[in-house]
Amino acid sequence: MGRKLLLEHINVPGINTYEVYRSKGGYAAVEKALKTMSPDAVVEEVKKSGLRGRGGAGFPTGMKWSFLAKPEGVARYLVCNADESEPGTFKDRYLMNYIPHLLIEGMIVSSFALGAKVSYIYVRGEMMPQIRILEKAIAEAKKAGFLGKNILGTGYDLELYVHPGGGAYICGEETALLESLEGKRGNPRIKPPFPAIAGLYGCPTVVNNVESIAAVVPIINDGGDEYAKIGVGRSTGTKLISAGGNVKNPGVYEIDLGLPVEEFMYSDEYCGGIANGKRLKAVVAGGSSVPILPANLFLKTIKNEARLMSYESLADGGFVSGSMMGSGGFIAYDEDQCIVRNTWNFTRFYHHESCGQCSPCREGTGWMEKVLHRLEYGHGKLSDMDLLVDVSKKIEGNTICPLGDAAAWPVASAIRHFRDEFEWHVTHGSEAVTRNYGIAHYADPLPKPEVVA
Amino acid sequence: MLRVDETKAPVDFTPELISKFDDIVSRYPAGKQKSALLPILHLVQEKFGWVSVPAMDIVAEYLEIQAIEVYEVATFYSMYLLRPQGKYLLEICRTGPCAIVGAEKLMDYVSQKLGVKEGEVTPDGLFSWRGVECLAACGYGPVLQIGPEYTFYENLTNDSIDKLIADLTSKSKN
Secondary structure, three states, rough: OHHHHOOOOOOOOOOHHHHHHHHEEEOHHHHHHHHOOOHHHHHHHHHHHOEEEEOOOOOHHHHHHHOOOOOOOOOEEEEEEOOOOOOOOOOOHHHHOOOHHHHHHHHHHHHHHOOOEEEEEEOOOOOHHHHHHHHHHHHHHHHOOEEEEEEEOOOOEEEEEEEEEEOOOOHHHHHHHHHHHHOOOOOOOOOOOOOOOOOHHHEEEEEEEEHHHHHHHHHHHHOOOHHHOOOOOEOOEEEEOOOEEEEEEOEEEEEEEEHHHHHHHHHHOOOEEHHHHHHHEEEOOOOOOOOEEEHHHHHOOOOEEEEEEEEHHOOOOOHHHHHOOOOEEEEEEOOOOOOOHHHHHHHHEEEEEEEEOHHHHHHHHHHHHHHHHHHHHHOOOOOHHHHHHHHHHHOOOOOOHHHHHHHHHHHHHHHHHHHHHHHHHHHHHHOOOOOOOOOOOOOOOOOOOOOOO | OOOOOOOOOOOOHHHHHHHHHHHHHOOOEEEEEEEHHHHHHHHHHHOOOOOOOOHHHHHHHHHHHHHHHHHHHHHHHHOOOOOOOOEEEEEEEEEEEEEEEEEHHHHHHHHHOOOOOOOOOOOOOOEEEEOOOOOOOOHHOEEEEEEEOEEEEEOOOOHHHHHHHHHHHHHOOO
């Protein structure tokens, strides 16, 4: 296990307060950046680090920053996306809850790099406790002179505000988030123009995930090159993984990218295998939107190589036999879980959260939900699987924002890998409502772990 | 659905509440006061328990925007309650990761325990419940939240539901 960069001090009592955070070397990155570096030099370090957006898309953060337009006399904004609502993901809540100053510090350094004088943290409204925590942390940082006018005597001014959302998954999409921040419905905008050209109030804007902004702190402290030494290939640095579902030890883990999947799944340091001595059936590796994989394909790629927790390795095999890193929302399913029911549940979620702008998504998610519902309750037809694939293909790529794709992928992948289970729901309709199909041939190839009494 | 016929809803916008609105508006650039709409609706809901049409009309007037701009936002976001609820609204996560660790059975139990269906209020006006989508606490499921502070209750079981309801009931009597 490597050194933790974000969660190193997470267990220090009082780390949520300014004094303790500062005593552990907090705000050193602000001092270093503002006093000894130019904004462009900060952007350069982030580029060198190879940091990729931690919200799901995995786009290089430094490159995103370098796209920001800088017309004279026009305000620029940095907006932090803390609208964490991808099912399976709870890392940002954890980070804001326990070490809020890390996010504040990252926001100050990043705002400085981008030349923003006012920055916002858009937090989903349900996280009211975390909003209060951040507001308190901002007040503490301001009192200590790290926010406000003429920070550390460098002449740089920055105001930082927290903005609560209203409970809409779609606002995690950056242009929907900006609409919401402007006080409107969260309808994603047509791109281009990208936010880097015309974002908040039509001004150049960068939107970054909580974890991406927090990662800027160790990047500035240690240098981009040091950060890039961690990880494998283009997956550099550490990543927060939210482990949930039927794992033995659910929680948020900071891993070095490139950690073998098997170690993450079975080592006691991480998930510790499946709870109650059961066996692993399937995994959603990066939040509900990414393709679900049966255990055997998850642990080893189709080429029979060990899969790693990295952007590339999780995507190995494309959508035929691979998945995606996504937001790091790791959901494990044990042998008693029903894939049809889970797929129906996710589709209901996307139907509920579709903003309604684009017909393929608004209507398609609803149709898929209805068809999956009848399959789950034993009224399906054998032609339903092809129908679902057909609908999902007609949503994918035909919508303004990626919510449509995110709704289509879980359905298409579930049918691709678990078609026999769907068919069994049709052929054994009455049985399907009383019992589950079980683990079938999807089982992981590892021996069944011993039950600890 | 909006209850446009609801004209007798409380709209007691005290000076304290308005000064909170002013504070929020000051966070956004001049002329961009509409940005304050979502936070202000949260304050309205905190004060009155729900967001009524007359209250929204006052918010529109305060922000100098059209009433429809407030309605369309209030109906879009799932957190805004467009009708009165119980004093304690139990919002139970029902999405994937919570569902596989027992959220659906828990919702059945809550319904049976309170004796009301989803969206209905108990006769004493104390409780209502509803299923909501992912609350980003997937490792601690099943979970529920209770506004206006959105206090979190994690790793729920039938027993912890019993205790929670008993605690809230006795709290409301004091």
